[in-house]
Amino acid sequence: MTKKRLVLSFPATLVDQPIVYHLVKDYDLMVNILRGAVTPKQPGKLVVEIYGKKKCVEDGINYLSGLGVELQPLAQDIKWHEEKCVSCTACVPICPTKARIVNRETMEVSHDKERCIACELCISVCPYGALEIQF
Amino acid sequence: MAKTIQEINEKIRKGHAVVVTAEEIIDIVHKKGAKKAATEVDVVTTGTFGPMCSSGAYFNIGHTKPRIKIGGGTCYLNDVPCYTGYAAVDILLGATALPDNDPRNAVFPGAFRYGGAHVIEELVAGKSVRLRATAYGTDCYPRKSLETWVSLKDMNEAVLFNPRNCYQNYNCAVNLSDRVIYTYMGMLKPRMGNANYCSAGQLSPLLNDPYYKTIGIGTKIFLGGGIGHIVWQGTQHNPNVKRGANGVPRMPSGTLAVMGNLKNMYPAWLKGASFTGYGVTLTVGIGIPIPILNEEIVQYTAVRDEEIWTQIIDYSENYPQISGSSLGEVNYAQLKSGSITVQGKQIPTGGISSYKCAKQIAELLKKKILTKEFYLSEPVAPIPSVGSNISFKLLQERPVKQKD
Numbered sequence: 173m174t175k176k177r178l179v180l181s182f183p184a185t186l187v188d189q190p191i192v193y194h195l196v197k198d199y200d201l202m203v204n205i206l207r208g209a210v211t212p213k214q215p216g217k218l219v220v221e222i223y224g225k226k227k228c229v230e231d232g233i234n235y236l237s238g239l240g241v242e243l244q245p246l247a248q249d250i251k252w253h254e255e256k257c258v259s260c261t262a263c264v265p266i267c268p269t270k271a272r273i274v275n276r277e278t279m280e281v282s283h284d285k286e287r288c289i290a291c292e293l294c295i296s297v298c299p300y301g302a303l304e305i306q307f
Numbered sequence: 308m309a310k311t312i313q314e315i316n317e318k319i320r321k322g323h324a325v326v327v328t329a330e331e332i333i334d335i336v337h338k339k340g341a342k343k344a345a346t347e348v349d350v351v352t353t354g355t356f357g358p359m360c361s362s363g364a365y366f367n368i369g370h371t372k373p374r375i376k377i378g379g380g381t382c383y384l385n386d387v388p389c390y391t392g393y394a395a396v397d398i399l400l401g402a403t404a405l406p407d408n409d410p411r412n413a414v415f416p417g418a419f420r421y422g423g424a425h426v427i428e429e430l431v432a433g434k435s436v437r438l439r440a441t442a443y444g445t446d447c448y449p450r451k452s453l454e455t456w457v458s459l460k461d462m463n464e465a466v467l468f469n470p471r472n473c474y475q476n477y478n479c480a481v482n483l484s485d486r487v488i489y490t491y492m493g494m495l496k497p498r499m500g501n502a503n504y505c506s507a508g509q510l511s512p513l514l515n516d517p518y519y520k521t522i523g524i525g526t527k528i529f530l531g532g533g534i535g536h537i538v539w540q541g542t543q544h545n546p547n548v549k550r551g552a553n554g555v556p557r558m559p560s561g562t563l564a565v566m567g568n569l570k571n572m573y574p575a576w577l578k579g580a581s582f583t584g585y586g587v588t589l590t591v592g593i594g595i596p597i598p599i600l601n602e603e604i605v606q607y608t609a610v611r612d613e614e615i616w617t618q619i620i621d622y623s624e625n626y627p628q629i630s631g632s633s634l635g636e637v638n639y640a641q642l643k644s645g646s647i648t649v650q651g652k653q654i655p656t657g658g659i660s661s662y663k664c665a666k667q668i669a670e671l672l673k674k675k676i677l678t679k680e681f682y683l684s685e686p687v688a689p690i691p692s693v694g695s696n697i698s699f700k701l702l703q704e705r706p707v708k709q710k711d
Contacts, residue, residue: 258356258578258590259663262493264645265501265655276645279662296418297494299358299580299590 174226176233177206177246182216186239192220199232200224206246206289219246219289248290249306252283256302263294263303309601315349316682326350326676328669329510329597329608336609341602344609350676350683351608353512354529354594354668357505357660358580360491361471361542362589363401364427364569367463368438370396375440376448382440384426384457391440395448400426402579402589416489416584424589425579427467430459431531432574465569467531467577471541473593475513475561476617477505479637479656481649484623489584493659495622502619502647502654507665508612508639512595513561515608517554518693519546521597523686528565529594529672532576534681535567537595540690545699554607557616557636561690565593576668592664594672598683612639619649629701 182191187210195201201224210216222229236243250271259281263272271287272294274280294303318324325348327335332351336344374395382389382398386406390399404423411417426436435456444451459465480503482488482495489495492503508514516522526537541562548560576592599605618633625631634649641647642656675681691697 258661260357260661261656261658262503263657265503265657266494266496274645276643279643279658279666281663296416296583299493299582299588300578301420301581 173224174229175221175223176229177219177221178233179244179246180218180220180236181242181244182210182218183240184213184215186241187212187214187216189239191236191239191241192218194235195222195232199228199235201228201232207291246290249285250283250288250290250292250294251304251306253302253304256300257281257298258300260299262299263297266293266297268293310349310599312598312600312683312685315598318349319676319679319682322679324349324676326352326673328666328673329353329515330666330669332605332608333509333611336605341606341609345599345602345605348599348605350673351515351597351599351605352594352669352672352676353507353510353515353597354592354665354672355473355507355511355660356576356592356664356668357507357590358491358582358588359469359472359474359591360403360588362467362469362591363399363423364465364467365393365397365399366465368396368398368457369461369463371450371453373450374448375442375450375453376445377440377442377453380440380442382438384438385421385429385436386439387421387423387426402427403586405587412584417586418583419581419586422579422581422587424587427569427589428574428577428579430465431569431572431577433460434458459570466566467535467569467572468566469591470564471543471562472565472591473512473541473563473595474506474559475511475517476556476615477559478620478626479504479617479642479647480622480626481619481634481654482623483621488623489582490622490626491582491585491588492622493657494583499649499652499654501657502637502642502649503657503659504617504639504642505659506615506617506639507660507662508615508643509610510662510665510669512593513563514555514610514615516597516604517550517556517607517610519561519690520607521600521604521686522563522595523689525684525687526595527681527684528567528596529592529668529675529681530565530567530572531569531592532573533567533569533571535565536684537563537686537690538566539564543699544691544697546692546695546697550693551614551616553610553614555610555615558618558633563690592668594668596672596676596681596683612643613641615639
């Protein structure tokens with residue numbers, strides 16, 4: 173099994189197509205939409221995590237490229253500057269995917285990169301600038 | 308058997324003193340009882356590390372040649388305006404001050420990336436900041452402008468002076484409205500999407516000495532990584548509030564005014580903080596030693612998070628409008644668990660004050676006492692406690708009539 177995080181850029185002509193449906197139905201992929209901007213008759217963007225057998229992921233990617241979807245690996249990441257973090261926990265209830273974790277014994281905060289979807293909500297909540305978006 | 312502060316200091320000097328943190332004392336009193344704990348333990352150390360807006364520093368930058376009288380003029384440190392209503396080269400910088408050209412909340416919510424608190428943090432870190440001053444010029448102080456780099460080591464005095472720090476308990480903030488709000492208690496999601504709190508709970512100094520029986524004016528404290536003193540009760544000090552049977556206030560209550568030599572402090576314990584949509588503030592680390600003079604005092608220090616209660620306050624309407632009432636009470640064990648239930652709804656909690664750093668401060672202070680770096684001081688006057696005639700007043704506005 174393999175997992176890929178991708179930024180998909182759709183030309184305006186493709187935004188009304190049920191592309192995610194085909195990825196699921198025809199290529200047996202789990203598609204997790206992390207972020208999306210889709211407006212009729214305008215170029216669209218989807219940030220997705222696709223998960224499935226290696227062959228299925230490859231075929232799915234070929235299907236997307238064939239349609240004219242531009243693919244880029246998701247390189248965007250939240251960088252946690254641990255040395256600036258005071259473990260106040262203000263970011264914890266704001267994080268939608270529980271990527272900001274508190275050890276309830278020590279009240280120390282840590283960051284789980286696997287869970288983070290780079291939604292950036294934590295950035296403006298941190299008073300110490302300890303969270304930053306990186307491209 | 309009752310002890311005195313002098314006797315405790317003598318034990319510290321001889322290396323016999325038993326010092327524990329406000330977290331460690333809980334189990335000791337629980338297992339051994341207050342009577343035994345009071346004889347065995349000499350000092351309990353507390354700590355807190357949270358944003359405290361009523362903070363600032365004053366500086367004497369040294370006289371220029373020829374002399375300048377900044378008093379009555381203007382002065383900026385890294386573009387952050389200072390107060391210049393003192394003598395020639397004494398200036399005061401408040402933690403919440405912002406550069407004149409900061410957009411503030413013009414595009415809401417503002418980021419408030421840099422202000423007085425950040426200047427203080429940079430100075431404490433040993434950095435140079437740009438000073439820009441103007442003056443009107445006099446016969447004795449002819450110079451009219453000044454632009455120079457300054458750092459703490461160049462200055463005659465640099466003193467942290469915080470009129471209100473170390474709140475004894477604080478509100479738990481929620482948002483009942485339908486939109487996101489940005490407060491000094493952090494970002495609050497609509498319809499009680501989160502609940503934020505701001506106290507070190509069982510480690511917090513004044514929650515361990517609820518009636519201020521040992522903590523008073525003159526008490527020597529850990530302040531911003533250096534040494535400071537309590538110089539007065541803080542502004543808005545309000546001892547006459549609802550308290551539990553253990554004496555602990557169930558809402559914001561006592562406060563302290565503190566000061567200390569900024570030159571001996573550390574940026575890890577004095578940090579500029581930017582609250583989106585609200586402003587800049589200074590996060591201050593404070594640790595206060597509690598001398599265990601008797602059984603009663605040690606019993607107070609054994610207070611646990613689950614015995615410290617506070618009010619849940621709506622910050623969309625009730626707080627700003629000073630209307631309505633508390634939505635209920637929660638204790639710090641519940642708040643620190645990560646979620647609380649209010650009016651049947653489960654709400655994730657977030658802290659504004661750092662328990663982790665509060666604990667580090669209590670540990671550091673304990674170490675300083677054990678290594679004879681820190682001795683206790685006798686208070687010279689008490690802080691007004693329950694029964695004093697202090698009341699917390701709102702401003703009674705008397706509208707000024709415009710004359711034609």
